[in-house]
Amino acid sequence: MKIDTEISQIRLLITTSCNCQCSYCLIAKTDELMSESIARSAITTLIRSQGNNKMILIYGGEPLLNAGLIKKITKFSIDLANKTKKQLKISIATNGLLLNKPILDFFKRNGVLCSISSAGIDALHDKFRVRRNGSGTSKELSNKTKLALNTLSADQISAILCVHPSQINSLFDNFKFLLRQGFKNFNIEIIFDKGWTHSKAAIFTREFNKLLSFIYAQISAKNYIYINPLNRAFQNKDKDNVKQSCGLLENCLEVWPNGGLSFYPYINGKYKSTSNVGNVTKGLDNNFAECDFIVNKLKCNACCEHYYSRLPKLHGRHILANRDHISRIWATSIQKEAKKSKNFDTYIKKVKIRKFE
Secondary structure: OOOOOEOOEEEEEOEOOOOEOOOOOOOOOOOOEOOHHHHHHHHHHHHHOEOOEEEEEEEOOOHHHHHHHHHHHHHHHHHHHHHHOOEEEEEEEEOOOOOOHHHHHHHHHHOOEEEEEEOOOHHHHHHHOEEOOOOEOHHHHHHHHHHHHHHOOHHHEEEEEEEOHHHHHHHHHHHHHHHHHOOOEEEEEEOOOOOOOHHHHHHHHHHHHHHHHHHHHHHHOOOOOEEHHHHHHHHOOOOOHHHHHOOOOOOOEEEOOOOEEEOOOOOOOOOHHHHEEEEOOOEEOHHHHOOOOOOOOOOOOOHHHHHHHOOOOOOOHHHHHHHHHHHHHHHHHHHHHHOOOHHHHHHHHHHOOOOOO
């Protein structure tokens, strides 16, 4: 597939299979596997598109069930990026249960970033993140986490803190639990659920501000902690708002196991065809394939705006928007402090190059 515009990142859903049955997971467990040819085609399109900075996100299901493919496409991607002189990051999101020393050593040698999903404190984690037989996974994950943190560098590993409305009162406590385990990098993953009421949204605002206030205080002590929403707030400060809204340039192009393309989370059901925007073997639909984004335009053709309007609104998107809004406010405060504090200035420099997804 050839595209004339810039693609900054793709998300490869290499399998819909999983060794867990998490209650809030949106991925239908249809046991689909991505072929190497589909993965290569998608990666080639990404790396050969315009622009120098590229990112490949690998997820599932549980992607480590397809570890053989991960190794093959990692080597292929790195070789192609070196050949084309592109800057490349590869990141994998996993439930952590299949991590072992050989795969972690492979990640370490090849610079693959590893993000481990968690719901936080053991009792809360085991309420949602369970095996297919319903048993909790916190004890096993704890052992795998220790192995991962002892094998990978601190800059190479992150925790994905899954935030469900029913446990929103514990957001800050769950964050501190993962911090005590040894994580320094975090993503705050909002779980889409009908339970996001106005009162739950207010609690999220309180808890997330508490979390960011803690990070702010730690910067003064030169104890740097990073969370993706705050990282992005700094990374996007110099970008045009229109560019940030462009699906190809800034949003993640999802690649399904069958090669289907989408800007929307993987869906099985009546919206699957509606969310599809093409296929890696045939190309993008015309309105996206002919995209010719110019930063100086007042606005683009609103392809993505029209695209999202025909899809269902996911419960919790307003929490996601609020998470990013609060992060931008704190980014402004940190930036002001950086004018008079070397610790804050150093933090900003580190944040701008830190990206797990």
